[in-house]
Amino acid sequence: MSSAVLEETAEQPGTVDEPPRRRPSRLLWIAWVPALLAVAGLLFLLGYSMATQSNADKLGAQSVANTPAHDFTLDGFDGSKIQLSSFQGRPVMVNFWASWCVPCREEAPTLERTWQAYKDRGVVFLGVDIWDKESDARAFLKEFGITYQNGMDKDGRVAIDYGVRGVPETFFVDRAGKLTSKYVGPVLNNGSGQLQLGAMDPDFLSKQLDGMLR
Numbered sequence: 751m752s753s754a755v756l757e758e759t760a761e762q763p764g765t766v767d768e769p770p771r772r773r774p775s776r777l778l779w780i781a782w783v784p785a786l787l788a789v790a791g792l793l794f795l796l797g798y799s800m801a802t803q804s805n806a807d808k809l810g811a812q813s814v815a816n817t818p819a820h821d822f823t824l825d826g827f828d829g830s831k832i833q834l835s836s837f838q839g840r841p842v843m844v845n846f847w848a849s850w851c852v853p854c855r856e857e858a859p860t861l862e863r864t865w866q867a868y869k870d871r872g873v874v875f876l877g878v879d880i881w882d883k884e885s886d887a888r889a890f891l892k893e894f895g896i897t898y899q900n901g902m903d904k905d906g907r908v909a910i911d912y913g914v915r916g917v918p919e920t921f922f923v924d925r926a927g928k929l930t931s932k933y934v935g936p937v938l939n940n941g942s943g944q945l946q947l948g949a950m951d952p953d954f955l956s957k958q959l960d961g962m963l964r
Contacts, residue, residue: 809935811954816930819844819923820911824878824901827888832876832901835927841962842874842923843955845937846909848882849890851917857936858894864939864955865898873959875899880909880917922958931958 819842821835834842845861847854865875877900879887884902891900903909912921920933937955 810933812932812934814921814929814932816928818927819921819929820908822878822903822908822911824903824908826899826901827891828899830899832899834876834923837874837876838927839925840872840874841925841959842876843959844876844878844912844921844923846878846880846903846912846914846917846919846921848880848917849886850882853936854918855890855894857918857938858890858896860937860939860955862894862896862898864959868959869898871963873963877901878903878908880906880914920955922962924962930962933958 819834821833823831823833826832834844847858861875861877865873869875875898877896877898879900879902882902887900887902890896912919916934918936920937922930922932924930933954939953939955
């Protein structure tokens, strides 16, 4: 083959290498966006909870106005309907929690143990799961063997009505349906063997329930 032919072939269009296309990498980045947003949202909620409950003077028993507790209805994880007002005439403990909340995990055994000790005395325990995924909430209840009624506050309305700023927060409702007190932070009874934050009374939960049963 002559050199003239080689030169003509080299000059034919379409033979020059094109730069590699980068569209697949862009698509891969776009695919990660929902996951990154979900992680960012979870970190925000975790940081918010820790920020609102980081100071010792914000933890522990707090007085509340002796006003009727906001009524609410939730779909229970067991398929039942949970309506606070249906328990009027009985003392009620309402615990706001989330599966990703470390203090909630610390107090879960205490709450279940106390429920087992008081359930035959007319006391009602209600758990309200907030800012959470249902699958994670169900896994949490199974992990800690929680047997009292629990439901998910899907739109956050119940948490707003109660002025919840972080988790866990526990409210106590007397037989007349009025708020008596609330507890910010994990409720740990004496003998739990777990770290207690701030100046919490280790026997607060039992004392509160005993007082409402009188």
